[in-house]
Amino acid sequence: MGHPYLSLTDEERLQMLSDVGVGSVDELFVDIPSEILLKNDLEMPEGLSESELWAHGRMLAERNMSLDSNPSFLGAGVYQHLIPSAVKHVANRSEFVTAYTPYQAEISQGVLQAIFEYQTLICQLTGMDVANASLYDGATGLAEAALMAVATTRGKRVVTFESLHPDYLAVLATYLRAVDTELVVLPAKDGLADIESLKPFLNEETAAVMVQQPNFFGLLEPVDALGDLLKESPSLFVASVNPISLGILQAPSAYGADIVVGEGQPLGNPLAFGGPSFGFMAVLDKYIRRMPGRIVGQTADKNGNRGFVLTLQTREQHIRRHRATSNICTNAAHSALIGAVYLAVLGKQGLTEVATQCAQKAHYTAEQISAIPGWELVFSGSFFHEFVVKAPICAIEVERALLKEGIVGGLPLSKVYDDKKWENTMLFCVTEARTAREIEHLLQVLREVK
Amino acid sequence: MAVNQQIPLLMELGSPGRRAYYLPKLDIPSKPVDEIIPKNLIREEPASLPELSELEAVRHYTGLSRRNHGVDVGFYPLGSCTMKYNPKINEDLASLPGLAEIHPYQPEETVQGALQLMYELEQDLCEIAGLDRATLSPAAGAHGELTGLMLIKAYHEAGGEGHRDEIIVPDAAHGTNPASAAMCGYKIVEVPSDERGGVSVEHLRQVVGPNTAGLMLTNPNTLGLFDENILTITELVHDAGGLNYYDGANANAILGKCRAGDMGFDVVHFNLHKTFSTPHGGGGPGSGPIAVRDILVPFLPTPTVEKDSEDCFVLQHNRSKSIGKVKGFYGNFLVLVRAYGYMRTMGPKGLKRASEDAVLSANYIMERLKDVYNLPYDRVCMHEFVLSAVMQKKHGVTAQDIAKRLLDYNIHAPTVYFPMIVEEALMIEPTETETKAELDAFIEVMRNIAAEVLESPEKLQQAPYHTVIGRLDETQAARRPIVRWQAAETEE
Structure with a gap:
């Protein structure tokens, strides 16, 4: 019987076997020791037709609650923003989608130029000198930044704060444990990095100080003070930033970051249950040869025409093998392309507006929630588009009550922190995608929970 | 325009x-x-x-x-990359709002479909690998390698064998293997290939020992050859107390034919963006799940997907011996969706036939090119094979020149200069999704190029001619890197 996506006919198979000089396809597998050659088919469901697969896929999709049709106040690392229709139309052109990493530059100018432009856009957003072509995501991007700082400074310790996203902290811990590098997690005070506690660690033993802006609780960290403190220090200043926030917030270059990383999902990528998305990384010029991942550079052909190629490849695993700056090969080029198209379509004013509307709507909602008797903001600091509130009852109960009304989130912090003190707390995110009506609906439900 | x-x-x-x-x-x-x-x-x-x-x-x-080549544009025989057709229905599945627009922190009861898909995909991958459990977290093959090595390390440490600090890697291995081992704090011990293109068992015997943490191997290897001594190799490592890691980059050769677990491997990664047809997107996102033997299960990264007593799917975040998290959230979910669609479509018989056709297509091309290009290892190949341009080099034409000339025919070049143990290497992987006519056209172009080498080698040295831009100067790009646009440069 035939199978989709296989293009040989039975007659062609016979012809080809005869041209190869074998009697059957089994003869091509003679090198496999007979004791491990499978005698039976794999135990998996038999193949479906396209229409059967579609019906099955839709059934699975319907068992999920799509945030396309239900308003959500979840953020915590993955954010729902309005995505212009043009973004997916051009990014999903199959010439982009079905290409491999652009090893053959002369027939890959589309992807290469798009990545070169992406690198430029990331530099413009962050104020940094150079960006790579992407990493897997924000969490692994931060871990790569830590390894890069360790290799650059030869320090043996990486320092961060409790206000970092718990998943990022977990990934960082996993990566650093593998290379026996110490991870110090300093306390957060009133939700913010406790800078005083950092002072004893400011020495050459510390490869990097890493901070998230806005932090996991949505709060704006004292990055200026951190930058001042780190200016004279041998440790690298690593900032993990939300790219949308840069529509309104200071560029990390302005506060002295050496390495800037972040999660690219907010830039036009779907929620996707948390992946795929992309991690971005931008650094000062002097660190370019320490940077992990692909980098696209400009060059010319023999007639002087401008063209683009993968460059500085001697940093990479396929050349340098175990001395490479990272093992990364496949990164997240297409998610990064989506990010670049999003920035191109939103443009200078559009991005500022998105960031501003996020901040306005979040602040309005926070004010309204904290006006409900029994509800209060947990932290006193300024925030961007996320904030933590304390409910009069267990936050899981609130989540349930909201869900009954078709509203998803905020996030009960007891889901990510074990400590009992978080039991009644919830992290809310309000982006430009939420309407006044949806916010009002949220407030109504919150007013009624008991 | x-x-x-x-x-x-x-x-x-x-x-x-x-x-x-x-x-x-x-x-x-x-x-x-x-x-x-x-x-x-x-x-x-x-x-x-x-x-x-x-x-x-x-x-x-x-x-x-329009200035970019993709599988949808033309033939893409890029060795070790498995550039097979990316089915369109799987793109449709991945854009269903019920799959694309769900948040990782939604209550679990509102994402049962997603968790079911992950659960079933894990089962399929374990069956294909012949192993016990899998994690879907790794975002790419190299990320799977890193994760797998972390598991090996955790296993040895738990067994009081934390001193084992060496990973054995063949000289023909992908560059990611030694790079991943280094990121895991291991020393790399290289083992040479023998004259048949497999791991030199004699050398392996000499290097395995009390410090061996494990061996990383691709099988079929990067020459496209199945290592006939595979059972001896994995046994040698096990006997020395080490574990075996299978780099699944070349798994497209063996689906339903044999399994890594049966070969003696303890941990395996699959590149869903190669073997299981998810598009490569110009350099990702991919997905690199790993399957493991029971002894490594306690160390798997969090979270895992479990089915509870009431047939509900849950994310298990607390696992006492786990190495921890290796990626934000749960992996590249929408890539998993596409791979799941592919497996459901192909079924066990389709997957097996895919490998058979991939192997047949590679052998067919190899047979018809080996008289005009040097074939360093002349034996039955698997899903890919490696030619050498040494004969052409005598006329001043390199593998690079041949690669560039192919671009003129709307054909992506093979992987060149890899594996490093073959001089002027051209690594060709046609996959199972091309028609015979397409394979024949490629053969003809390759033969024409071989003839061109004899007639006018200087023409090849300047190729390509019909692409949107001429041959680009990579040396200049690296010497004086321009890696972003700057306003000053254009304001003249």
Whole structure:
């Protein structure tokens, strides 16, 4: 019987076997020791037709609650923003989608130029000198930044704060444990990095100080003070930033970051249950040869025409093998392309507006929630588009009550922190995608929970 | 615009004040920005992003896409990359709002379909690997390698064998293998290949020992050859107390024919963006799940997907011996969706036939090219094979020149100069999704190029001719890196 996506006919198979000089396809597998050659088919469901697969896929999709049709106040690392229709139309052109990493530059100018432009856009957003072509995501991007700082400074310790996203902290811990590098997690005070506690660690033993802006609780960290403190220090200043926030917030270059990383999902990528998305990384010029991942550079052909190629490849695993700056090969080029198209379509004013509307709507909602008797903001600091509130009852109960009304989130912090003190707390995110009506609906439900 | 016309950079387009997108009006009471964000944290100047119309942006990217080769554009025999057709229905599945627009922190009862899909995919991968459990977290093959090595390390440490600090890697291995081992703090011990292209068992015997943490191997290897001594090799490592890691980059050769677990491997990664047809996107996102033997299960990264007593699917975050998290959230879910669609479509018989056709297609091309190009290991190959351009080099034509000439025929070049143990290597992987006519056309072009080498080698040295741009100077790019557009350079 035939199978989709296989293009040989039975007659062609016979012809080809005869041209190869074998009697059957089994003869091509003679090198496999007979004791491990499978005698039976794999135990998996038999193949479906396209229409059967579609019906099955839709059934699975319907068992999920799509945030396309239900308003959500979840953020915590993955954010729902309005995505212009043009973004997916051009990014999903199959010439982009079905290409491999652009090893053959002369027939890959589309992807290469798009990545070169992406690198430029990331530099413009962050104020940094150079960006790579992407990493897997924000969490692994931060871990790569830590390894890069360790290799650059030869320090043996990486320092961060409790206000970092718990998943990022977990990934960082996993990566650093593998290379026996110490991870110090300093306390957060009133939700913010406790800078005083950092002072004893400011020495050459510390490869990097890493901070998230806005932090996991949505709060704006004292990055200026951190930058001042780190200016004279041998440790690298690593900032993990939300790219949308840069529509309104200071560029990390302005506060002295050496390495800037972040999660690219907010830039036009779907929620996707948390992946795929992309991690971005931008650094000062002097660190370019320490940077992990692909980098696209400009060059010319023999007639002087401008063209683009993968460059500085001697940093990479396929050349340098175990001395490479990272093992990364496949990164997240297409998610990064989506990010670049999003920035191109939103443009200078559009991005500022998105960031501003996020901040306005979040602040309005926070004010309204904290006006409900029994509800209060947990932290006193300024925030961007996320904030933590304390409910009069267990936050899981609130989540349930909201869900009954078709509203998803905020996030009960007891889901990510074990400590009992978080039991009644919830992290809310309000982006430009939420309407006044949806916010009002949220407030109504919150007013009624008991 | 003609395809071969240069396209200005995004930053060279647009006009101040032009916009492609407008948000709905702010429908809640607002405050001055400096009342909600401290002044010192507010950006002074907006980032100098492009200012385009929607049509301008669409034309720009459409123009770029036309300057790019993909599987949908033409033949792509890039060795070790398995550039098979990426089925369209799987793209449709991945854009269903019920799969694409779900948040990782939604209550579990609202994502049962997603968790079921992950659960079933894990079962399929374990069956294909012949192993016990899998994690879907790793975002790419190299990420799977790193994760797998962390498991090996955790296993040895738990068994009081933490001193084992060596990973054995064959000289023909992918560069990611030693790079991943280094990221895991291991020393790399290289083992040479024998004259048949397999691991030199004699050398392996000498290097395995009390410090061996494990061996990393691709089988079929990067020469496209199945290692006949595989059972001896994995046994040697096990006997020395080490574990075996299977780099699944070449798994497209053996689906349903044999299994890594049965070969003696303890941990395996699959590249879903190779073997299981998910598109490579110009360099990702991919997905690199790993399957493991029972002894490694306690160390798997969190979370895992479990089925509880009431047939509900749950994410298990607390596992006492786990190495921890290796990626934010749960892996590249929408890539998993596509691979799941592919497996459900192919079924066990289709997967097996895919491997058979991939192997047949590779052997067919190899047989018909080996008289005009050197074939360093002349034996039955698996899904790919490696030619050498040493004969052509005598005429001043390199593997690189041949690769560039192929581009003139709307064919992506094979992988060149890899594996490093073959001089002037051309690694060719046709996959199972090409027609015989396409394979024949490739053979003819390769033969024509071989003839051209004898007639006019200088012509090849300047190739390509029919691409949107001539051969690019990579040396210049690396010597004086220009890695972003800067306003000053164009203001003349």
